[in-house]
Amino acid sequence: MKKTILIISPLLVICAFAISTLFSQNKHQGLNETVDKLNRNVVVSGKKDDPLTEKISCKTCHVTEYPTRKDPGLRSCPRDKMLSGFPSSKTGPDVVVINEMSENYSGVRFSHGLHSQMSEMSLGCVDCHHYNISTEEILKCSDCHNKNRSREEVSVPDLKSAFHRQCMMCHKQWSHDNGCNSQCHVRKGQENNLVQKDFTGKIHPKQKEPEKMIWETNYEKGKIVTFFHDEHIQLFKINCKSCHGNDKCVKCHDKPLQPTDYSKPIHRKKSFEEHHMPCLNCHKSENCQKCHRDQEMTPFNHGKSTGWILKSYHSQLACEKCHGGQMPVKKIDRNCSSCHKNFLPGKFEHKKTGFVLSETHKDMECKSCHANNDFAKNPDCKECHDDKSFPSQLPGKRK
Amino acid sequence: MKNQNRRDFLKTAAGIGASIGIAGSVKPAKASEKTLSDDRFGILVDTDVCVGCRHCEWACRVAHNIPTPDLDTYSDNSVFKEYRRTDASSLTVVNEFENEKNSAMPVHVKTQCMHCEHPACVSACIVGAFSKLEDGSVVWDGDKCIGCRYCMVACPFQIPTYDYDRSIDPQIRKCDLCFEKRKTEKLPACVNICPNEALLFGKRDDIVRIAKSRIKRKYDVYIDHIYGEKEIGGTSWMYIAGKDFEKLKLPKLNYSPAPGISESIQHGIFAYFVPPVTLYALLGTIMWITRKKKGDDSEIKDETNQDKKGGAL
Structure with missing residues (x-):
C-alpha cells in the first residue's frame, strides 16, 4: 500500500502539469479562432471573402442619419465632376507646376505636354488621370487623395504617395536606381542646384521607325518571319496605337539600352501570345505560312500579290482610293x-x-x-x- | 485509522498541486489576450510599391539618435549587392531581390521587428524587460534587461540585436515602432517618410482588409497570401508580394504562436512557486513516510524482543 502511494504521488504531479499544458494550448487555439473571426467579420460583410463586392456603409454616401427619397442627404462626391473624353495633347498645358506639398521641397515642373504627346502609345490619358472619364473637368489629385498621411481611411493612397507612384514607378525603370536621382525637386533654399529644362512648347522628337524586322523562330514549317514596318505605316496607314497602345516608356527610354539593330534577325524573347497578338488583331484568318517562310520575304508588290500590276496613274494612288479606308482591304472588281x-x-x-x-x-x-x-x-x-x-x-x- | 489519514493527506496535496498547476498555466495566457486592443495597429509593406529608396533607414536612425550619413548618400544602390540584416545601428534594413517578371523593377523588402501578436521575446525574457503593449507594439526596457540575450535566440525572425561594440551598458536594440515619438507625431518615422506609402499604417483589421483587396485587384501581380496575417499567430507588420516569401528571406512559419507550448509549460511550472512547493511537498512526504517506517520497524523489533523474552520465560 505504502509503495503504491509512493509511486502514484509523483505521477499525479506530472499528470497535473500535463493537463495544465494541454489546457493552455487549447486556450491559444481559441484565441486564434477569435482573431480569425474578427478578421472575417470585417471582410465579409458583402459576399464572402470578396473585398470588391463588399457592402458599402450607408454613411459613405449619405450624410443624414435617415435618408429618404425626398431628402437623401448625399455627400458631395468628386466623381460627379469627372471627365468624358480628354482634350488633345495640343490643348492641354505644356507644364504643370506641382507645389501642393512643397513644405520642404521646391515645386515640381512637370512636362505635361511631352508626356501627353506620347500617352496614346501607353494606355492614354487615363493611365495617369484614372477614374477621370465621364464629365468635363479634370480633377485635381488632391480632390480624392488626402494630404495627411495620418488619417482614418487609409485604403486610398495619400497625396504624396499618389504623386510619387505616378512618376517613380516608371522613371525608376529608366534610371535603374530607386528613382530619387531624377531631378524632380530640390530642398527649399537650394533652388539654384536644380538643373531643369524649360519644357514650354517642346515637342517630343519623332520616333525612329525600323524599315523591316526579321525574326528567327523555332517554327519548323517556316523559321523566318519578316515584318515590313514601313509598309504598315505608310502603305496600309495603320495607326501607331493599334499595335503600340500599351507600350511602356522604358521600351525606348531605357538609358543604357542600345538602339536595336534591325538588320540582324531577332530571336524570340517574349511569350507566344505576346508575339502573336499584335498581328492577330488584323490577320485573323490567315494561316501560319502567311508570315512564317523559309526565307526573308520581299516587300509588298501589288503585281505579284494580286496579279494586277499598277502602272502609271494607279501606282500613284493611295490604297484607300480604290480599296476604301477599312482594313482588311476589300477586294475589287478588275473592270475599269x-x-x-x-x-x-x-x-x-x-x-x-x-x-x-x-x-x-x-x-x-x-x-x-x-x-x-x-x-x-x-x-x-x-x-x-x-x-x-x-x-x-x-x-x-x-x- | 492511521492509513486513512495518510491517504487523505496525499490526496489533498496532489489536488492542491494540480489545481495550482492548472491555475498557473491558464492565467498568463489570459493576461496576454487581455492586453491586445481591437484597435491595435498593423502595418502593411507593399513590396510592389516600394522603390528601395531606403529613406526609412535614414529616418529610423534619426528617430533613434543613431549617427547617420546624409540622406542623399542613401540613393547609392551598391548596398543591395549583399543581403543585410538588422544590427545595433540599423534597426530596419531594405534588401533587394530579383524580379523574374520585370528585371527593371527589382523587389525591395524592408525588414524590422515584426511586433508579433504573441511575441517569443516577451515570453523568453526572464526578467520581463520585454513587453507587448495594448496597441500592439513590443517594447524593451533597458533598466530591467540583464543582457542574457535569450530574446535573440527566441525570435523566429532573428531581429533583436546586441550592442557588441559597447563595453559599458550595452543594449538590446530592435524596432520599437517609435514608441516615444508616436506619443506626439502619431506615425513611426519610417511610415512618415516613405515617398510611396509602401508602408501603410492603420488598424490591423483595416490593414488586412486593404491587403486582401489589393491582392484581389492586382491578381496578376501579387501571390494570394498576406505574410504575417497568421504566421506564428499573426504579426503587426504584414507583407504582400509578387514573389514567394521564402525567396524574399521571410521564413516559412507555422500559424500557431511561437511561444505557445514553451510558454504554457514554463509559466505552468514557474508560476505561484509551484516547483519549490511541489519539491518541498515531495521531500516532506518522503521524510514523513520514511520516519513512520522507522517507527514501525522499532515497534516490531520491540515485539519480537518481547516474544523472545516471553519464550525464554
Whole structure:
C-alpha cells in the first residue's frame, strides 16, 4: 500500500502539469479562432471573402442619419465632376507646376505636354488621370487623395504617395536606381542646384521607325518571319496605337539600352501570345505560312500579290482610293467601270490613259481592240490588221 | 485509522498541486489576450510599391539618435549587392531581390521587428524587460534587461540585436515602432517618410482588409497570401508580394504562436512557486513516510524482543 502511494504521488504531479499544458494550448487555439473571426467579420460583410463586392456603409454616401427619397442627404462626391473624353495633347498645358506639398521641397515642373504627346502609345490619358472619364473637368489629385498621411481611411493612397507612384514607378525603370536621382525637386533654399529644362512648347522628337524586322523562330514549317514596318505605316496607314497602345516608356527610354539593330534577325524573347497578338488583331484568318517562310520575304508588290500590276496613274494612288479606308482591304472588281463610273462607250476620253487615238481609230468600239473589254491585257490588232501588231505599231500617239 | 489519514493527506496535496498547476498555466495566457486592443495597429509593406529608396533607414536612425550619413548618400544602390540584416545601428534594413517578371523593377523588402501578436521575446525574457503593449507594439526596457540575450535566440525572425561594440551598458536594440515619438507625431518615422506609402499604417483589421483587396485587384501581380496575417499567430507588420516569401528571406512559419507550448509549460511550472512547493511537498512526504517506517520497524523489533523474552520465560 505504502509503495503504491509512493509511486502514484509523483505521477499525479506530472499528470497535473500535463493537463495544465494541454489546457493552455487549447486556450491559444481559441484565441486564434477569435482573431480569425474578427478578421472575417470585417471582410465579409458583402459576399464572402470578396473585398470588391463588399457592402458599402450607408454613411459613405449619405450624410443624414435617415435618408429618404425626398431628402437623401448625399455627400458631395468628386466623381460627379469627372471627365468624358480628354482634350488633345495640343490643348492641354505644356507644364504643370506641382507645389501642393512643397513644405520642404521646391515645386515640381512637370512636362505635361511631352508626356501627353506620347500617352496614346501607353494606355492614354487615363493611365495617369484614372477614374477621370465621364464629365468635363479634370480633377485635381488632391480632390480624392488626402494630404495627411495620418488619417482614418487609409485604403486610398495619400497625396504624396499618389504623386510619387505616378512618376517613380516608371522613371525608376529608366534610371535603374530607386528613382530619387531624377531631378524632380530640390530642398527649399537650394533652388539654384536644380538643373531643369524649360519644357514650354517642346515637342517630343519623332520616333525612329525600323524599315523591316526579321525574326528567327523555332517554327519548323517556316523559321523566318519578316515584318515590313514601313509598309504598315505608310502603305496600309495603320495607326501607331493599334499595335503600340500599351507600350511602356522604358521600351525606348531605357538609358543604357542600345538602339536595336534591325538588320540582324531577332530571336524570340517574349511569350507566344505576346508575339502573336499584335498581328492577330488584323490577320485573323490567315494561316501560319502567311508570315512564317523559309526565307526573308520581299516587300509588298501589288503585281505579284494580286496579279494586277499598277502602272502609271494607279501606282500613284493611295490604297484607300480604290480599296476604301477599312482594313482588311476589300477586294475589287478588275473592270475599269467598277471604279471609273464614267468610263462608258462614247463618253471615254482615251487620251486620259496617256495615249491619243488617231482619227481613224477614234470612233471605234472598245472591244474591237480590247478583246472582251479586258483592258488589263494588251490590245489585239490582228482582228483588223494582218500585218500590224501591238506595241511595235501603234494606233495613235503617246502623249 | 492511521492509513486513512495518510491517504487523505496525499490526496489533498496532489489536488492542491494540480489545481495550482492548472491555475498557473491558464492565467498568463489570459493576461496576454487581455492586453491586445481591437484597435491595435498593423502595418502593411507593399513590396510592389516600394522603390528601395531606403529613406526609412535614414529616418529610423534619426528617430533613434543613431549617427547617420546624409540622406542623399542613401540613393547609392551598391548596398543591395549583399543581403543585410538588422544590427545595433540599423534597426530596419531594405534588401533587394530579383524580379523574374520585370528585371527593371527589382523587389525591395524592408525588414524590422515584426511586433508579433504573441511575441517569443516577451515570453523568453526572464526578467520581463520585454513587453507587448495594448496597441500592439513590443517594447524593451533597458533598466530591467540583464543582457542574457535569450530574446535573440527566441525570435523566429532573428531581429533583436546586441550592442557588441559597447563595453559599458550595452543594449538590446530592435524596432520599437517609435514608441516615444508616436506619443506626439502619431506615425513611426519610417511610415512618415516613405515617398510611396509602401508602408501603410492603420488598424490591423483595416490593414488586412486593404491587403486582401489589393491582392484581389492586382491578381496578376501579387501571390494570394498576406505574410504575417497568421504566421506564428499573426504579426503587426504584414507583407504582400509578387514573389514567394521564402525567396524574399521571410521564413516559412507555422500559424500557431511561437511561444505557445514553451510558454504554457514554463509559466505552468514557474508560476505561484509551484516547483519549490511541489519539491518541498515531495521531500516532506518522503521524510514523513520514511520516519513512520522507522517507527514501525522499532515497534516490531520491540515485539519480537518481547516474544523472545516471553519464550525464554
